[in-house]
Amino acid sequence: xxxxxxxxxxxxxxxxxxxxxxxxxxxxxxxxxxxxxxxxxxxxxxxxxxxxxxxxxxxxxxxxxxxxxxxxxxxxxxxxxxxxxxxxxxxxxxxxxxxxxxxxxxxxxxxxxxxxxxxxxxxxxxxxxxxxxxxxxxxxxxxxxxxxxxxxxxxxxxxxxxxxxxxxxxxxxxxxxxxxxxxxxxxxxxxxxxxxxxxxxxxxxxxxxxxxxxxxxx
Numbered sequence: 001x002x003x004x005x006x007x008x009x010x011x012x013x014x015x016x017x018x019x020x021x022x023x024x025x026x027x028x029x030x031x032x033x034x035x036x037x038x039x040x041x042x043x044x045x046x047x048x049x050x051x052x053x054x055x056x057x058x059x060x061x062x063x064x065x066x067x068x069x070x071x072x073x074x075x076x077x078x079x080x081x082x083x084x085x086x087x088x089x090x091x092x093x094x095x096x097x098x099x100x101x102x103x104x105x106x107x108x109x110x111x112x113x114x115x116x117x118x119x120x121x122x123x124x125x126x127x128x129x130x131x132x133x134x135x136x137x138x139x140x141x142x143x144x145x146x147x148x149x150x151x152x153x154x155x156x157x158x159x160x161x162x163x164x165x166x167x168x169x170x171x172x173x174x175x176x177x178x179x180x181x182x183x184x185x186x187x188x189x190x191x192x193x194x195x196x197x198x199x200x201x202x203x204x205x206x207x208x209x210x211x212x213x214x215x216x217x218x
Contacts, residue, residue: 002032003034006063007063008042010151012171014035020201023217038066051128056084059078060081060082060202063075063077063202067090073210075201076199076200078199079095079096082195089205091203091204092202094200095198096198099197102192103168103192104181104183104185105182108163112183113183114137114183117141118163122143123143123162125146125166129193146162150175166190168192168197201214
C-alpha cells in the first residue's frame, strides 16, 4: 500500500510525518510512502503578523487544495494550525495524542525564567493568547511578534533580536532541541492551545478506504 503524504517542508513538519508513519506502521499497516513537500501560504509569507491569520487556513490551504486535486492522499498538519471552520469535503481521519501541551521559554542566555528575565526583556511569540498571558504575568515585558519556522526563530533569538521566545514544548521535543529550553511554563500562567502537541491527518471525505483504515488506528 502506497501513500502520497503532503506536508509543509519545515524540519518540524517532516518530523511530524515520520511520527505519523511510524504510528501507522506500528499498528500493523504495511505501507510505502512518498513525501510531497508543499509550501503553505505561511511558509511563503513571513511578514503578515500571525494574530491577523489565527483561525484561518493560512497554513493548511495549499495542502487542502492538493488533496482536492488528487495530488496527495493524506495531508499532515500541526493540529493547532487547522482553520476554525473545517471544509465539509475534507475530514480529519486521525488525530494523534499530544506529545506535550505545554509552552516553554527559550532564553538567549542560559539560566533565565519568566520570573528572572531582566526588566523590559523583548519576548517573541506568534500568538495573541501567549502575548496576553505574558502581559498578565509581567507588564514590563516588551512582547513582539515573530514569524518563521523553529530554526528561523531561534536564529533571530541568537542574533539578538529578542531576549527570549515562547515556543511549543512539543515542537522542540520533536526536533531534539530540548537543550534550548530554559523553562517549561505552567499552564496556570500560560494556558496552552487545546490542540497543542497533536498532529492531524486530513483526507478527502469521499475516501472511505482511508477513513476506515485510519479510523481503526484511533
